[in-house]
Amino acid sequence: MATEQIITQVNDIFKDVLENDDIVLTPATTAADVEEWDSLNHIQLIVAIEKKFSIRFTTAEIYTWKNIGDMCAMIAQKTQK
Template sequence: MDTDEIIQQVNDIFKDVLDNDDIKLTEGTTANDVDEWDSLNHIQLIVAIEKHFKVRFTTSEIYKWKNIGDMCNMIASKTQL
């Protein structure tokens, strides 16, 4: 699975969790770019992403993410194992 496919799937998860069909994520998207992406929704997003991709993230891995691209790269590395 390539990064574009992962971003599309993550985008669909964001739309569902945040109940906003207008969200369009890019590799450079951060929480500051999405109005509904607050600390509570962040947890819900992580849980939904872990469930969808059947992966688990450590707290230190999550803290390293600067943007959606970092998140998707981590998903890619975990799903290729």
């Protein structure tokens, strides 16, 4: 799956979980860029992403992400297995 497709699907998840239709994610987007993206919502976002893509992240993998690009690269890697 192409990174653009993954970002589009992740963006839809963010809009749904954070209840904000104005969110526009880019590979450089971080939690600091999205007002509603706090630690509690982070967990809900991870669960929703895992469910959508039928994958699981380890805590160590999650801690390596610096931005949406890192998250989407991990999703791409896991969905190709």
